[in-house]
Structure formats: C-alpha cells, structure tokens
Amino acid sequence: MGWFTSSSPTPAQPAVVNQPLTPNNLASDLKPEKTEKVKPCCVCKDEKSRRDECMLFSQSDDPQEDCKSLVSQYKDCMSGFGFKI
Template sequence: MASQSVSMPSLASKPDAKPVAASTGAESKPKPCCVCKDEKSKRDECMLFSTSADPAADCQPTIQQYRSCMAGFGFKV
C-alpha cells in the first residue's frame, strides 16, 4: 500500500485573508436604543405621569439629562 501525502493549505497562508475583528467607526457606534436607558425611562416616566399643565417644562431637568447622555454617544436629540 502506497501512502500519499496531501498538502492542505493553511488559513494563515492565504494572501487575501482579512482580519476578523476589522471594525470601522460606524460599527463601533452603539445603537440609540441601547444607550442612556435609565435617563430615557426617567424622562418617559416624568412626561407620562406629570400632573403639571406643561409636562415638558416640568420635566426639563430629566429631558436635559437624557439629551446630554445621548450627545455623549454622538446622537443629536
């Protein structure tokens, strides 16, 4: 019985191999739904359950906290 050796190319020897973890700026930016969750829930709760005639004015501090948090991640609200 004659034995034949088979040459298998390795993955590292491919000339067009690309790094798996190559990321661009758009991929590293989180989605808006995934950041500032606490600030968003406080803002929503304030707006929904406010007994004021103008909930937007009454909740301005919590709205501003949410906006500054989102701005920290690069989102404009």
C-alpha cells in the first residue's frame, strides 16, 4: 500500500495504573462527601419570617398562643437541620 490508504492506524491502548490496596483507598468511592454544616440563620427563613410577623403584628391579647402553630412549624424545621430550640 502507498500513502493513500483507507485504513487508519489504531490508537494505542491507555496504560492502566494499578494502585496497591491500602486502608486509605479501599472504599474511597463509597465514603459520603463531607457536607458543610449550615448556619441557623440560613435555614427555615420562610417559617421564621411568618413566625416573626405573627408575633409582631398579632392583634390578639396573647400573641404567643395565637402564633403557636407557626412557632411549632419553625421548631420542626430547625430540628430537621439538627438544631435544638
């Protein structure tokens, strides 16, 4: 064959790197990624604002009793992120 051939050369196979098994890399792909801890000011913003609005602008004689359900929702939301109120 000359220089005008229809077949292309085959690419070289990539080299496979085998690392020795050590305790540091045995299950590295199974480990969960590190998640950053959230700050309490950055979660449950909607629940907090509804709770605050209710407490501040309540026309009731006992705003604490009037807004009890919203306070409970806020506490449940915060406990879902690991905060204890």
